Structure formats: C-alpha cells, structure tokens
Amino acid sequence: MVxxxxxxxxxxxxxxxxxxxxxxxxxxxxxxxxxxxTPRVRTEDWSFTLKQxxxxxxxxxxxxxxxxxxxxxxxxxxxxxxxxxxxxPWQGVMIDxxxxxxxxxxxxxxxxxxxxxxxxTNVPTKDLVTGKAMVALLYEGKPITxxxxxxxxxxxxxxxxxxxxxxxxxxxxxxxxxPGFWELRGYHMYGDPWREQRYSSDP
Amino acid sequence: xxxxxxxxxPWQAATITRIEKRTPRVTSFWFQPSRPFxxxxxxxxxxxxxxxxxxxxxxxxSIASAPEAGGGIELAIERLDDGEVSPFFHDVAAVxxxxxxxxxxxxxxxxxxxxxxxxxxxxGGSGVVPLMAMVRHRTLRNKAVPVALVFSARIWDEVxxxxxxxxLDDRLDGFNLVLTxxxxxxxxxxDYSRRIDARMMAQAVERLxxxxxxxxVCGSNAFVSAAADALIGAGVPAEIxxxxxxxx
Numbered sequence: 337m338v339x340x341x342x343x344x345x346x347x348x349x350x351x352x353x354x355x356x357x358x359x360x361x362x363x364x365x366x367x368x369x370x371x372x373x374t375p376r377v378r379t380e381d382w383s384f385t386l387k388q389x390x391x392x393x394x395x396x397x398x399x400x401x402x403x404x405x406x407x408x409x410x411x412x413x414x415x416x417x418x419x420x421x422x423x424x425p426w427q428g429v430m431i432d433x434x435x436x437x438x439x440x441x442x443x444x445x446x447x448x449x450x451x452x453x454x455x456x457t458n459v460p461t462k463d464l465v466t467g468k469a470m471v472a473l474l475y476e477g478k479p480i481t482x483x484x485x486x487x488x489x490x491x492x493x494x495x496x497x498x499x500x501x502x503x504x505x506x507x508x509x510x511x512x513x514x515p516g517f518w519e520l521r522g523y524h525m526y527g528d529p530w531r532e533q534r535y536s537s538d539p
Numbered sequence: 540x541x542x543x544x545x546x547x548x549p550w551q552a553a554t555i556t557r558i559e560k561r562t563p564r565v566t567s568f569w570f571q572p573s574r575p576f577x578x579x580x581x582x583x584x585x586x587x588x589x590x591x592x593x594x595x596x597x598x599x600x601s602i603a604s605a606p607e608a609g610g611g612i613e614l615a616i617e618r619l620d621d622g623e624v625s626p627f628f629h630d631v632a633a634v635x636x637x638x639x640x641x642x643x644x645x646x647x648x649x650x651x652x653x654x655x656x657x658x659x660x661x662x663g664g665s666g667v668v669p670l671m672a673m674v675r676h677r678t679l680r681n682k683a684v685p686v687a688l689v690f691s692a693r694i695w696d697e698v699x700x701x702x703x704x705x706x707l708d709d710r711l712d713g714f715n716l717v718l719t720x721x722x723x724x725x726x727x728x729x730d731y732s733r734r735i736d737a738r739m740m741a742q743a744v745e746r747l748x749x750x751x752x753x754x755x756v757c758g759s760n761a762f763v764s765a766a767a768d769a770l771i772g773a774g775v776p777a778e779i780x781x782x783x784x785x786x787x
Contacts, residue, residue: 339588341631346623359597368760373767373777521646
C-alpha cells in the first residue's frame with residue numbers, strides 16, 4: 337500500500353542496499369535496548385557456565401575464560417527495532433573453542449543463553465557452532481561497556497540482535513526448543529532478519 | 540516490495556481520524572484500524588510507510604490511549620528533525636489518510652489491572668507515552684491502584700498531556716504527579732527543577748501508601764539509565780523495574 341505523500345525517506349546508497357535486510361534502516365550510532373536496569377557485573381564476580389539441562393558441564397572464571405583462544409569477528413548486526421549497523425568489530429571466544437575446552441561435542445539440538453539479570457534467549461545449537469557465534473569480550477578493541485552487555489555478551493550476528501544476549505553468564509543445552517525472555521513475550525523463536533522473523537506470528 | 544495487505548498479513552490499514560498538537564514538538568494522531576484491535580497499556584505498534592517506488596520505512600510507536608478508551612488508537616509522535624517517519628506525520632499526514640500499522644506488539648513493558656500496585660512510573664520526554672496509557676487504564680478501570688508518575692521534561696511547555704495529568708493529580712484519588720523540569724523553574728510547589736536523582740525517587744516512593752510493586756521507566760537511553768540507577772539508589776529492587784528505551 338503506497339502511503340500518500342511519502343516520497344523521500346532515507347534510502348541507503350545502492351551499493352549497500354544488498355546488506356540491509358527488509359524493513360531495516362542503516363544506523364551509524366549504536367543504540368542501546370534492554371528490558372530492565374543495566375547490571376554492573378564486576379569481572380571478579382563474573383563466571384560462565386556450560387550446562388546440559390540442569391547439569392553443569394564446566395565453569396570458567398574471568399581469568400580462565402580470557403585465557404581461552406580468542407578470535408575476531410567483524411559483522412553487520414540487525415536489531416528487531418529496525419536498525420542495522422555495518423562492520424561492528426568484536427573479539428572474544430568462539431563457541432567452538434568453549435566446547436573444545438570443555439572437551440565436548442554439542443550434546444543437544446537447542447541452546448538457551450542465560451544472563452546475569454535473568455534474561456535468556458534460545459538459539460539452535462547449529463547457529464552457535466562452526467564459526468557462527470562467540471562470547472564477545474571486546475568491542476572496537478576495548479572492553480564492552482555495561483550498557484552494551486559487558487563484561488561479556490553473546491554474539492550471534494546472523495540473527496536479530498536480541499539473540500546476542502547481554503551480560504551472558506552461560507549456555508544451557510536443551511532437548512527442546514525452549515523460548516527465552518522475549519520469545520515468551522511475542523518475539524520470534526528463530527529471528528532471521530533476512531526472512532523478517534520479528535514476531536511470533538511471522539512465518 | 541510489499542504486497543497489498545491481505546487477511547493473512549499482520550499489517551492492516553488504519554485511518555487517521557483526528558490530529559491534535561500536544562506540544563511544539565509532539566502531536567497526537569488517532570488511528571481507526573480496519574480490523575479488531577485490542578491492546579494492553581504499555582504496548583506499541585509498528586508503522587510502515589511505503590513510497591511509490593516500493594521503498595519502506597518502519598518505526599515503532601507506543602500507544603497513549605487506554606485499552607478501553609474507544610475512539611481509536613492514540614499515538615503521540617515527537618518530531619525528530621533528522622527522522623524519516625516523524626517528519627512525514629508532522630508535515631504531511633492528514634485526517635482521512637490510510638497508514639499501514641501492525642500490532643499491538645510487546646509483552647514486557649505492559650501494565651494490566653491484574654498486575655496490581657502501587658506502581659511507580661518514570662518518564663522522560665515522549666517516554667511518558669506508554670506510561671500515559673497505564674495512567675488512563677488505571678483511571679478508567681481501578682482507581683484503587685496507587686500510582687506515582689515522575690515526568691521529566693525540559694520546559695513547562697513540553698510537558699505532554701499536561702492539563703490532563705494535572706487534572707488527574709487534582710482529584711487526589713491516589714494518582715500522584717511529580718513534574719521535574721530540567722531547563723526551567725518548577726511551577727507547582729510539589730515539583731522539581733533538576734534532573735532525576737535518587738533523592739527525588741525516594742520522595743516519589745514516599746508518596747505511595749506502600750512500596751511499589753512494579754516500576755516502569757521509559758525515555759531515551761541516557762534517561763532510562765540514569766532513572767533506573769536513581770530508582771535502585773532509592774532502594775527500589777532491580778527485579779521490579781521494567782525499562783523501555785528509544786535506543787538512541
């Protein structure tokens with residue numbers, strides 16, 4: 337439906353068009369979104385736990401986690417609130433390297449990421465491994481600020497950014513695809529920006 | 540390219556039925572959806588504009604009207620000078636225009652009568668909009684729920700819904716309005732003229748008959764961060780604080 341009198345808009349330059357998913361616009365800043373107050377997690381209190389169901393597999397403190405092999409990922413990110421930001425540079429520990437340090441293969445098909453503030457979000461395990469996702473520790477070469485999810489946040493850049501849980505403190509492998517915080521509140525279980533899977537009623 | 544809205548599409552055409560300037564920068568638009576629409580206080584809609592060449596711009600706007608208000612959905616839209624959707628509404632949109640809308644959306648920043656109270660609402664600028672839906676819902680449904688609304692605006696003339704809010708405050712029925720102006724002197728004895736801080740939040744809590752059950756904070760990211768920290772500084776538990784940020 338063409339909107340009467342709407343001609344202008346902020347069309348992206350045509351050479352970047354192909355990088356912007358449907359319904360998104362290009363943002364130069366880095367907006368902040370969260371469901372509650374920003375938790376201030378001190379690195380001395382920080383830990384990261386890998387679980388299968390209720391059973392812990394391995395737990396790392398800040399120093400142990402930072403000693404794992406680190407990788408860099410520079411990716412475009414897409415927020416469900418319709419902004420897309422190009423070339424965000426992150427550094428952290430690939431999920432593959434976390435699993436390798438724990439000495440396990442992915443035990444189940446689904447994963448719930450958990451955060452210090454009680455937030456959670458579900459991601460299929462295959463979307464976390466084979467170089468697709470990391471627990472990020474640095475943004476633009478510096479520690480991630482608290483409002484952007486520091487000390488550490490999940491980074492799953494090919495899905496809408498609510499899947500990249502801020503203040504992450506663990507991954508839990510689950511037998512079923514269990515909805516997390518926003519997924520229980522009307523947002524899509526998978527969240528592919530290229531298929532515009534914003535809300536639960538989207539195909 | 541978008542298809543025309545179909546029965547399966549989550550998008551629907553809504554007709555603008557009324558336009559009213561609220562402040563120099565904020566105008567309310569009322570939309571009559573073409574399909575049944577039932578929202579909860581605090582929810583938002585997505586609006587999508589389509590240019591003749593198929594280019595689309597989409598933004599989310601909070602609903603200001605109470606669920607039971609009737610007369611269409613009120614969106615109070617602030618003009619952002621570098622925006623692409625809000626200038627369209629302020630400069631082009633007219634009564635009778637059809638706009639594509641999706642919703643209601645959002646399942647976290649909501650208050651229903653069954654959630655109970657007291658509730659503490661903290662809004663900065665147009666962040667008051669979803670809180671206004673909660674205030675109106677409470678007034679229409681259950682005035683026994685005590686409410687304190689702390690509303691920060693730059694100046695008196697930018698206090699959105701000012702007459703309505705002061706009218707509700709004057710009823711002394713359990714709704715408390717606390718205005719704080721950051722660039723002008725306070726006009727009412729109970730108001731402030733400074734940025735929100737923990738002492739102001741503690742005094743707002745004292746206006747409630749007992750500790751708040753839920754607190755809602757909405758505004759710009761900087762505002763929400765400062766207000767949430769001030770609430771925590773005033774002893775409000777982080778677990779009861781829900782935030783909604785514009786993101787910039």
